[in-house]
Amino acid sequence: MKMFVKKNQVIVFVLALLLVTAGYLGAGTGNSNEVLETNANQITELGSVNEVDENETLGDATLVNGTALVPNESENENIISTNSNTINENVVGNNVISNNQSQKDDYFASSKLQRENMYSQSLESYQKIINSAEISAEQKSIAQNEIVRINNEKNAIMIIENLIVSKGFSDVVIFINNNSVNVVVKEDKLSADGVAQIQNIVSRELGVDIANIHISCK
Numbered sequence: 001m002k003m004f005v006k007k008n009q010v011i012v013f014v015l016a017l018l019l020v021t022a023g024y025l026g027a028g029t030g031n032s033n034e035v036l037e038t039n040a041n042q043i044t045e046l047g048s049v050n051e052v053d054e055n056e057t058l059g060d061a062t063l064v065n066g067t068a069l070v071p072n073e074s075e076n077e078n079i080i081s082t083n084s085n086t087i088n089e090n091v092v093g094n095n096v097i098s099n100n101q102s103q104k105d106d107y108f109a110s111s112k113l114q115r116e117n118m119y120s121q122s123l124e125s126y127q128k129i130i131n132s133a134e135i136s137a138e139q140k141s142i143a144q145n146e147i148v149r150i151n152n153e154k155n156a157i158m159i160i161e162n163l164i165v166s167k168g169f170s171d172v173v174i175f176i177n178n179n180s181v182n183v184v185v186k187e188d189k190l191s192a193d194g195v196a197q198i199q200n201i202v203s204r205e206l207g208v209d210i211a212n213i214h215i216s217c218k
Helices: 002-131 137-166 192-206
Strands: 172-177 180-185 213-217
Touching: 002 137, 002 172, 137 172, 137 192, 172 192, 180 192, 192 213
Parallel strands: 180 213
Antiparallel strands: 172 180
C-alpha cells in the first residue's frame, strides 16, 4: 500500500513536473513568437517608414533639384539668347557704321584721285601742244598759260583743303569749274560758323566771290 502511494505520488509529481515544464515551455514559446512577431512588425514598420522617408527625401531632392535646374537652364538660355541678340545687333550696327564710313572715305579718296587724273591729262595735252612743231607760237603761248593756271589751281586746292581740315573738319574735296567752286565736306552737318570759315578760306585763296562758293556735306 505504501509502495502504491509512493508510486502514485511519484507519478503525480512527475505529471506535475511535466505539466509545469510543458506550461513553461508553452508559455516561453508563445512569448517568443509574440516577441518575434512584434519585433518583425516593428522591423517591417521601421523598414516601411525608412523606405517612405527615403523615397520622399529622394523625391523631394529630385523635385527640388529639378525645380532649381529648370529655371536656371531657362535663365541661362535667355541670357545666352539675349547676349547673342545683343552681339548680333552690335555686329550689324558696327558693320553699318563701318560701311558708311568706308563709303565716305572711298568717296573723298576717289574724288581726289579723279581730279588729279583730270589735271594730269590736261597738263599732258597742253605739253604736247607746246612740243609740237606744227602748232603756232600763239597757240603754244596759250597752252603754256593753261599749264601755269592748272598748276596754280592745284596748289591752291591743296592749300585750301589742308586749311579746312586744320579747322577741325574730317575731310574735304574741292572742284573748280571756271569761276564756280564746289566744296564737299566730310561732316553730317555744318554750323553757320563752319560755313563762314570755309567760305573765307576759299575766297581768299582762289579770289572768288562767296556767292560762287557752294558748300555741301557728305
